[in-house]
Amino acid sequence: MIENERNHLKNQTFRIIAVSNRKLCKRPFLEQIERVCKRHPEAVILREKDLTEEEYRALAKEVMEICSHYQVPCILHKFWKAAVEMECTAVHLPLPVFRMLTDEEKNKFTKIGISIHSVEEAKEAEQLGAFYLTAGHVYATDCKKGLPPRGLDFLEEICKTVSIPVYGIGGVRFDEKQWQDMERCGAAGGCIMSGMMEI
Numbered sequence: 001m002i003e004n005e006r007n008h009l010k011n012q013t014f015r016i017i018a019v020s021n022r023k024l025c026k027r028p029f030l031e032q033i034e035r036v037c038k039r040h041p042e043a044v045i046l047r048e049k050d051l052t053e054e055e056y057r058a059l060a061k062e063v064m065e066i067c068s069h070y071q072v073p074c075i076l077h078k079f080w081k082a083a084v085e086m087e088c089t090a091v092h093l094p095l096p097v098f099r100m101l102t103d104e105e106k107n108k109f110t111k112i113g114i115s116i117h118s119v120e121e122a123k124e125a126e127q128l129g130a131f132y133l134t135a136g137h138v139y140a141t142d143c144k145k146g147l148p149p150r151g152l153d154f155l156e157e158i159c160k161t162v163s164i165p166v167y168g169i170g171g172v173r174f175d176e177k178q179w180q181d182m183e184r185c186g187a188a189g190g191c192i193m194s195g196m197m198e199i
Contacts (some may be wrong), residue, residue: 014179020063024197032197036199038070044072044075045075045113046076073090075111076091077092115134115136117136122135122166123161130164131164138150139178143194152181167188
């Protein structure tokens, strides 16, 4: 099973980003991050929404070291000032935060990803200088219980609207049919949270 997952991540054009959630882990979080990095995803987004900036910074330092060891890019989430101070040049931001950045602040990063939930948000994020988008949620997911997924039609519409890479998020699993369906929609890849935190 694990070997199959590793091969899937290495041997296909559809790119997979791992998204962290330490509350889903059955083992120590840093041990889980190492397991994820051994599978060589496109990147790891450290997305721990409940932490203060100080707590996040301390955790990010350790996660960045593990990612660096395995040569997996680490993308910090939300706390862009901490990313600058830690010399991390990749960041993933909510659109409201991205709107507030100056051009000078944006230029401190080589990669900026933005979470979007509509065509209008996708257009705005691209115009503001986003490097890639995550669009969702595509499939039903426990993270959004009670909220119906936006589905593949939504993903396809986003991909047709913008010229930057789009990654599907929400309910994405180690499932080649899912990946093929999203790739047919024009997605560059997908983001996996639960699957990555439980492998």
